[in-house]
Amino acid sequence: xxxxxxxxxxxxxxxxxxxxxxxxxxxxxxxxxxxxxxxxxxxxxxxxxxxxxxxxxxxxxxxxxxxxxxxxxxxxxxxxxxxxxxxxxxxxxxxxxxxxxxxxxxxxxxxxxxxxxxxxxxxxxxxxxxxxxxxxxxxxxxxxxxxxxxxxxxxxxxxxxxxxxxxxxxxxxxxxxxxxxxxxxxxxxxxxxxxxxxxxxxxxxxxxxxxxxxxxxxxxxxxxxxxxxxxxxxxxxxxxxxxxxxxxxxxxxxxxxxxxxxxxxxxxxxxxxxxxxxxxxxxxxxxxxxxxxxxxxxxxxxxxxxxxxxxxxxxxxxxxxxxxxxxxxxxxxxxxxxxxxxxxxxxxxxxxxxx
Amino acid sequence: xxxxxxxxxxxxxxxxxxxxxxxxxxxxxxxxxxxxxxxxxxxxxxxxxxxxxxxxxxxxxxxxxxxxxxxxxxxxxxxxxxxxxxxxxxxxxxxxxxxxxxxxxxxxxxxxxxxxxxxxxxxxxxxxxxxxxxxxxxxxxxxxxxxxxxxxxxxxxxxxxxxxxxxxxxxxxxxxxxxxxxxxxxxxxxxxxxxxxxxxxxxxxxxxxxxxxxxxxxxxxxxxxxxxxxxxxxxxxxxxxxxxxxxxxxxxxxxxxx
Amino acid sequence: xxxxxxxxxxxxxxxxxxxxxxxxxxxxxxxxxxxxxxxxxxxxxxxxxxxxxxxxxxxxxxxxxxxxxxxxxxxxxxxxxxxxxxxxxxxxxxxxxxxxxxxxxxxxxxxxxxxxxxxxxxxxxxxxxxxxxxxxxxxxxxxxxxxxxxxxxxxxxxxxxxxxxxxxxxxxxxxxxxxxxxxxxxxxxxxxxxxxxxxxxxxxxxxxxxxxxxxxxxxxxxxxxxxxxxxxxxxxxxxxxxxxxxxxxxxxxxxxxxxxxxxxxxxxxxxxxxxxxxxxxxxxxxxxxxxxxxxxxxxxxxxxxxxxxxxxxxxxxxxx
Numbered sequence: 001x002x003x004x005x006x007x008x009x010x011x012x013x014x015x016x017x018x019x020x021x022x023x024x025x026x027x028x029x030x031x032x033x034x035x036x037x038x039x040x041x042x043x044x045x046x047x048x049x050x051x052x053x054x055x056x057x058x059x060x061x062x063x064x065x066x067x068x069x070x071x072x073x074x075x076x077x078x079x080x081x082x083x084x085x086x087x088x089x090x091x092x093x094x095x096x097x098x099x100x101x102x103x104x105x106x107x108x109x110x111x112x113x114x115x116x117x118x119x120x121x122x123x124x125x126x127x128x129x130x131x132x133x134x135x136x137x138x139x140x141x142x143x144x145x146x147x148x149x150x151x152x153x154x155x156x157x158x159x160x161x162x163x164x165x166x167x168x169x170x171x172x173x174x175x176x177x178x179x180x181x182x183x184x185x186x187x188x189x190x191x192x193x194x195x196x197x198x199x200x201x202x203x204x205x206x207x208x209x210x211x212x213x214x215x216x217x218x219x220x221x222x223x224x225x226x227x228x229x230x231x232x233x234x235x236x237x238x239x240x241x242x243x244x245x246x247x248x249x250x251x252x253x254x255x256x257x258x259x260x261x262x263x264x265x266x267x268x269x270x271x272x273x274x275x276x277x278x279x280x281x282x283x284x285x286x287x288x289x290x291x292x293x294x295x296x297x298x299x300x301x302x303x304x305x306x307x308x309x310x311x312x313x314x315x316x317x318x319x320x321x322x323x324x325x326x327x328x329x330x331x332x333x334x335x336x337x338x339x340x341x342x343x344x345x346x347x348x349x350x351x352x353x354x355x
Numbered sequence: 356x357x358x359x360x361x362x363x364x365x366x367x368x369x370x371x372x373x374x375x376x377x378x379x380x381x382x383x384x385x386x387x388x389x390x391x392x393x394x395x396x397x398x399x400x401x402x403x404x405x406x407x408x409x410x411x412x413x414x415x416x417x418x419x420x421x422x423x424x425x426x427x428x429x430x431x432x433x434x435x436x437x438x439x440x441x442x443x444x445x446x447x448x449x450x451x452x453x454x455x456x457x458x459x460x461x462x463x464x465x466x467x468x469x470x471x472x473x474x475x476x477x478x479x480x481x482x483x484x485x486x487x488x489x490x491x492x493x494x495x496x497x498x499x500x501x502x503x504x505x506x507x508x509x510x511x512x513x514x515x516x517x518x519x520x521x522x523x524x525x526x527x528x529x530x531x532x533x534x535x536x537x538x539x540x541x542x543x544x545x546x547x548x549x550x551x552x553x554x555x556x557x558x559x560x561x562x563x564x565x566x567x568x569x570x571x572x573x574x575x576x577x578x579x580x581x582x583x584x585x586x587x588x589x590x591x592x593x594x595x596x597x598x599x600x601x602x603x604x605x606x607x608x609x610x611x612x613x
Numbered sequence: 614x615x616x617x618x619x620x621x622x623x624x625x626x627x628x629x630x631x632x633x634x635x636x637x638x639x640x641x642x643x644x645x646x647x648x649x650x651x652x653x654x655x656x657x658x659x660x661x662x663x664x665x666x667x668x669x670x671x672x673x674x675x676x677x678x679x680x681x682x683x684x685x686x687x688x689x690x691x692x693x694x695x696x697x698x699x700x701x702x703x704x705x706x707x708x709x710x711x712x713x714x715x716x717x718x719x720x721x722x723x724x725x726x727x728x729x730x731x732x733x734x735x736x737x738x739x740x741x742x743x744x745x746x747x748x749x750x751x752x753x754x755x756x757x758x759x760x761x762x763x764x765x766x767x768x769x770x771x772x773x774x775x776x777x778x779x780x781x782x783x784x785x786x787x788x789x790x791x792x793x794x795x796x797x798x799x800x801x802x803x804x805x806x807x808x809x810x811x812x813x814x815x816x817x818x819x820x821x822x823x824x825x826x827x828x829x830x831x832x833x834x835x836x837x838x839x840x841x842x843x844x845x846x847x848x849x850x851x852x853x854x855x856x857x858x859x860x861x862x863x864x865x866x867x868x869x870x871x872x873x874x875x876x877x878x879x880x881x882x883x884x885x886x887x888x889x890x891x892x893x894x895x896x897x898x899x900x901x902x903x904x905x906x907x908x909x910x911x912x913x914x915x916x917x918x919x920x921x922x923x924x925x926x927x928x929x930x931x932x933x
């Protein structure tokens with residue numbers, strides 16, 4: 001593993017940095033309960049559309065505080081989003097504070113949080129939305145949906161694609177014919193419309209968990225097709241290689257030839273194809289949520305957080321922090337792209353020839 | 356002498372797409388019949404297109420012939436289905452020409468040799484290491500990947516692999532054609548040693564007459580899908596009957612003798 | 614003054630992490646109508662030598678020092694524009710795989726006409742091509758065919774035709790018959806011999822097949838690890854090789870043995886250029902090695918008509 005990380009770092013530094021960023025994104029998403037100062041649905045109605053709280057080290061009298069602090073928020077006019085810092089009230093940012101009870105990962109009750117303020121102090125690192133909910137916390141909770149759908153969806157597609165692709169390529173004949181026609185039918189539909197159609201075939205008022213699984217399943221069913229076709233092509237050429245003939249002559253079973261000899265030799269392509277397709281799944285979920293067919297309120301996903309801002313000029317001009325979920329989508333996708341590039345560079349066996 | 360392998364009138368056609376996309380019918384084998392005694396080395400010499408590689412693969416049923424019979428130790432294996440054939444496959448193996456393509460690039464040398472050995476994991480490793488040792492691979496390279504070995508070493512690994520099922524008969528399809536002269540010498544020596552040690556029978560295919568002369572008890576000359584002459588090495592060399600064979604030997608004398 | 618003179622040529626190649634010398638002090642000369650075979654195993658540097666003379670080295674390779682004089686002119690300094698003039702007119706090369714050196718989407722005639730140099734009209738060029746086709750014993754209709762319609766032997770004849778059409782004084786043939794059948798290769802070799810005597814071309818014939826080299830040329834240069842270790846007349850090399858590597862290499866020929874006799878092989882393996890032994894590169898595998906062989910590189914010594922780099926024949930040394 002360390003070897004792999006080193007090689008990646010040497011070969012493609014951007015890819016390595018991307019891997020680290022992705023790693024941290026997933027860690028934060030996992031620890032969302034602990035890191036976010038507020039629950040994702042807690043509304044501070046009087047602080048609707050509050051801009052991000054500034055963090056200070058030097059107060060108005062010029063005194064330096066070792067512990068960073070935030071000022072209180074004086075509400076000028078909440079309905080038009082006017083706020084000013086109340087420089088008389090200083091709230092130090094404390095780490096590992098106690099706050100409301102919450103369940104970490106839905107399992108462990110706890111009231112420990114990574115950071116926060118005490119008393120009346122509010123720390124809205126990314127500002128608040130219309131209902132006064134902390135955007136930072138919602139972005140963290142929302143990342144769970146977006147990031148996990150990518151991984152789970154891709155895993156399912158990957159398994160389906162490998163399975164059908166290798167069977168099709170290895171056995172050929174009728175099986176190959178039928179499978180590839182099926183693949184072509186799936187690929188024929190513009191994927192976004194197919195996504196909508198499949199989603200619309202189900203009632204719109206399912207529970208969040210059900211919706212979540214439905215989205216994952218739909219995305220996987222659309223995604224496996226192109227992977228299967230490419231795997232089939234690779235299997236077709238690999239199965240003619242001499243070491244496959246050698247395995248046959250040794251009496252190795254067909255199942256083992258496919259799993260131990262053929263499929264591992266497709267990895268140089270598949271591994272990178274997978275990392276490069278994860279963004280598609282993230283976007284798919286975001287798109288669904290954007291138009292209201294995805295995760296429903298109050299549960300946050302990066303997509304549905306953006307949907308509020310769509311077409312709403314007032315928000316776009318006066319509350320730009322509402323677009324931060326979009327930035328995170330962008331960041332995640334860019335990182336996966338770079339990671340895919342780097343993986344492709346290091347898993348290429350033709351580069352493994354010595355120096 | 357027990358006849359280990361017998362072929363009767365083997366025929367095989369292929370429909371092939373060549374490098375430029377044109378489809379042709381190739382008559383690779385047009386009726387090949389011969390026998391091999393146990394313990395013998397039959398050398399097959401032929402130019403490209405003579406069908407010698409097809410013969411090698413057909414004889415151990417990696418290719419199914421269109422017509423004719425293959426009889427191995429009195430069992431007709433010509434049209435046996437793969438699952439019936441599988442247990443028999445242990446007895447006949449093949450070594451390919453290109454050492455750069457005949458090993459799975461994602462398996463270590465030990466894994467490659469161990470794969471077909473029966474038994475517990477411990478037994479597999481033991482036997483695998485033993486075989487790699489016999490063919491001259493150093494212990495510190497047992498867990499290296501093919502790309503870390505030279506052509507000659509890779510061929511040794513392929514040889515060890517073919518021995519892993521304790522075969523009686525090995526088809527050697529131009530095993531030294533891609534190797535340098537000094538490496539070829541080592542590999543030829545290895546083949547001779549292993550033959551004695553494990554009591555093997557070889558079908559040795561090559562286009563190089565010097566090598567064939569060196570390893571074979573009997574020689575069969577192939578031309579356009581048929582064996583045009585077959586007989587004891589010394590007799591054929593001294594007195595070739597077939598005009599094609601005569602021409603071939605003449606050329607070799609003129610071009611290559613020293 | 615010879616057609617070609619190579620003096621103290623050192624060529625390196627830059628890999629990801631380090632720079633390694635491939636050709637280490639190559640010197641030789643080829644006179645008019647002289648045919649020399651360059652013999653060596655893979656990794657000896659023989660193809661690199663040919664590419665250096667043609668200045669067709671890969672980008673990562675660099676000529677460190679030395680001179681290459683073609684007809685008295687040093688081509689080391691010449692830029693690509695000048696080299697284009699020299700290639701084909703003074704020096705030509707033919708390669709191992711003829712099919713990969715012919716463009717599949719153009720006719721033979723088209724490609725050959727493209728090779729003809731000089732200020733000639735299209736018609737005159739075509740005439741020249743037809744002439745050459747006759748010389749390489751190909752029928753005229755080949756002019757209108759595509760490479761895929763030709764057999765390997767015919768393709769090689771086309772390549773040879775393209776190489777000599779501008780009447781170069783030196784031809785480099787890099788394993789021209791290795792990919793061909795025995796009978797085809799026999800005919801190509803005969804063709805080459807005929808052309809050599811007709812046009813009085815000098816030839817560097819690169820091969821790994823010693824017996825072929827003996828039958829083709831009068832002189833053989835043996836290469837090992839980027840050096841020419843022996844230069845001898847062919848018959849002399851076979852019967853009494855001077856350098857231990859030549860001796861042991863010839864001993865690897867299966868035709869020197871009775872059936873199934875154990876072949877005397879060379880201990881060890883060809884060294885990696887990035888980790889060559891100190892002193893003489895062959896010493897770890899040499900049965901005659903002495904202490905001096907581990908420390909110093911032998912200089913070339915003349916013995917009769919041969920030249921050899923080996924301390925068995927003298928104490929002349931050069932520091933590593």
